Amino acid sequence: MNLRSCVSRVAMDTLGIMYTHLQKRMDPMLEATVTALLNKVGVANEFIRQDVDAALDCMVQNCTATAAIKALLAGGLRHLNNVVRKCTAQHLSTLVERTGADLVLSEVKGITESILPAIASLARDSSQEVRHFGRKMLFFLASNSQFTTMMKRYIPEKDIPEVLKITNKTQEFTKAQTSSPKAVRKCALPAIGAVQTPAKTKTYSVAEREDYVEAMRAQMGSKDFQQRVKAIDKIVADCKEKPSFVAACKFPVFDAIVARLNESNRKINQHTLEALQTIIPLLKDDMAQVLNILVPAIVDNHLNSKIQAIHEAADGALSSLVCHLDNALLLSIFCTKAQTLSGNAKGHLTEMVAVMVTELYPRKPQMVEQKVLPLLWKLLASSTNKGPTTTLCYALYLQMGEDLRQFAAPQSMDVHKALIQMMRTF
Template sequence: MDQELDGTVRALLQKAGECNAFIRQDVERALESMVQHCTLTRSMNALLAGGLGHLNSVVRKCAALHLSGLVERVGAARLLSGAKDLTDRILPAVCKLVQDSSQEARYFGRRMLLFLSSHRDFDKMMEKFVSAKDLPTIRDAVFTLKIKGLGEMPQDAPSARGRRSLSGSGVMRTSSLTRDPLSGSRYDTPATHRSEYVKQMKTLLNSKDFRERIKAIDQLVCDCEENPALVIGSLFPVFDALKARLQESNSKVSLRALEALQPIIALLRDSLAPVLNILIPAVVDNHLNSKNSSISTAALGAVQALMHNIDNSLLLQPFCSKAQYLSGKAKLDLIERVAELVTELYPRRPQLVEQKVLPLFWTLLGSSSNSGNVRMATAKLAEALHAHMGQTLLESAASQPASVQSELNQLLRALQCLTDELTHG
C-alpha cells in the first residue's frame, strides 16, 4: 500500500472537501486507518504533499488533523533529529499551518508546535530549517502556547452544504470533521468525557476519606501515563483540586501529592505550563521549609522535576519572585535554583535573565538581614551571573546604591580569590 499512498491520500483529501457529510466521514475513517497501518513517514509526506497547500480550508484542516496524530506517534526526538526529508519537511509545514487562514488548521498547527517545542533540540532545528522571516512569529507563538496553553479546538459553523437530513427524521447529521471537539476521533477527547472525568476526579480528590484522596492522586498519575490527552484537556479543574491536596494538613496526603508530582511533570512536561502558577506556590510556599524531612525532600524533588522537564524560561519569573519573598531553607533552595537557571538560559535568553534575575540579585545584595547561608547562596548567583555577563554585570550595578556595588565587589573578589586558590593549589 505504501507505494500507492501519495495518490490515495491526495484523492481522499480531495473528497474531504466535498459537501456530502457521509463521504467526509468515510474519508476520515480511511485516513485514520492509514495512520494506524501504513509507514509513518510515508503517511506524513503524503499528507504534506496532498493537503498542505490545498485551496480548500476543509482539506487543509483534515490533513492537519491527521498530521498532528502522526507527529505525536513519530515523536519529537525523531522528527527533530535533523534527518533529510523529515525535519526539513515537518518544521516548515508546522510553521505554515500555525499561520494558516483557517482557524481549525491553525489549531492543529499550534498543537504540533507545542508538542515539538518541548524537545531540547527544537530551537536549534528551528533556526536551521525555518525561514528567518517566520522565526519571530513562531517563537512568539511558542511563548504564548506555553503561557496560555492550547485551548479548545475551534468549532466549525455548520452550513447547509456541510449537513444532510437523515432519512425519516428532522435530525441533521454533520461531518465528524466539524464536531466539537472531534468527537469519536482518537486524537481528541470528547467534551462530555472530559466533563465526566473532571467531576469524578474532583469528587475523589475532595473525598472526606483521606484514603480515597490518596487513591485519587495515584489515579491521576496513571491517567497522565495512559491517557495524557484527557488530563491535559482538564488541566485547570483537576490541578485546582490537586492544589488543595498539596496544601492540606494531612501529611500523608500532601506527601503523596508531592511525590506524585514528579512522574506527572515528567509525563506532561510543557503541557503543564498553563497551571505553573497553581503548582509552584503550592509546592514551595510551605513544603520547602517543612520540618518533615520527607515532605521537604519531595518538594525539592518536584522543583527539580520542573527544571528538568519544563521550559526553564517559564520558571524564571516565579522562582525569582519566591526567592525574594520566602525565608529559611526555601529561600536558599530557590536562590540556588535561580543560579542554575541563569547558567541554562543566559546563552539563549540573555535579556530575559537580566530582566528577571537582576532585581532579585540587587535585593539580595542590599539586604543587611541576610544570614550567612543566604550570602553563600547569593555568591553562587553572583558567580553564575558574572560568568555570563562579565563586565556588563558591574556596569548594570552602577545604577544601584553604593552599598549594593560594594557588596558585589566583595563577592567577586572573594570568588576570584577562591578561583586562584583552586588554580594554584
C-alpha cells in the same frame, strides 16, 4: 457556550476520529483541514484550543509523515499569530520524533528539503515558546551523523552559523547540567538524542473529558483519606498511559492537585508532592499554563516545612520543574518567590534560579537581567543566605562578566560594595 462553539468542537472531534481511522486516506485533505484547525487556535478559547490539539495529535500519529509535515508547514510556519506558530512547532516536534532522525535526514522527497529550513526558522523565531520547540527539534536531529551534511545542503547558508551556535550551546548546557548534581538534585536528564517513542493517540470526545473530570473531582475531594490517595495515584497512572488526555484536562486536574497541596493532611501533602515528581516529566511544557497556581502551592506551603520528608518532596518537585520544563516559563515566578520567601526555602529557590541563569542567559539575556538582577540586589542587601547568593552571583558573573558590575552602579553603596567584595572571590 454558544451554538457555534458547540458545532466547532464536534467538528474537531470528528476530524480527530477521521485522522485516526482513515489514516493515509486523509492525506489529500490534510492541508485544508490542518490549516483550518491552526487558524482556530489563534482566535479560540482555551477549551477549543485543547480540542484543536487533540485533533492535531491524531493527525500527527496516524497520517502519512510527508503529508502531515507539508500540512503543518503550509498552515502555520509563516502565520502572524505566535500562538499558531507555537502550536505548529509543538506538533511538528512530535512528528519529527515519531518519524525519527534517520528518516527526516534521509533526503526522502518532501521531508528533508522542507523540514530543515522550517526548523531553522522556528528555532530563531521571535516567540520564545516557538523557539523552544524549534531548538528541541534541532537538538534531536543534531545527534544524527547526517545532520551536518543535510544542514549544509538544505538550510540557507546565511542561517547556518546561528543554527550551529544554537546546537552547540544546547550541548554545552546539557553537559553542564549533568555535571552539577547539586543544582537539581532529584532529576535525571535524558541522554543526548534520547527520545521516547510517542504512543498512539486515542481520540477523546468532550463527553469523555467531562466524565473524567467529574469522577476525578469527586474522588480527589472525598472525605476518605484513602480515596484521595487513590485519586492521586490514578492521575499518575493516567499521565503514564494517556498524557495527552490529562494535558487536555490540565486545568481541573491541577486545580484538584493544588487543593490537595493546600489541605491540612500532611500525608496527603507529601503524597501529592511525590506524585508530582512523576507527573512533571510526563507532561512537561503542557503544564505551562498551570504553573502560576502550582508553584506557589509547592513553595509557600511546603518548601520551608519542618517535616524533612515534605521539604525534600517539595524540593524534588521544584527540581523536576527546572529539569523538564523550559526555564523561561519558570524564571519570573521563581525570582518573585525567592524575593519574598524566608528561611531555607529562600536559599533553595535562589540556587535553582542560578541553574536557570546558565541555560537562559545565552538565549534570553534581557529576561535574565530584568528578572534575576533585582533578586541579586535584594540578596546582596541582606546578610542572610550568603552561600546561595554567592552561587547566584557567580552564575551571573560567568554569563555577564564585568557587565555585572556596571548593572550594579545605580544600586545603593551597600549593594555595590557587597558585589565587589563577592566578585573578588571568583
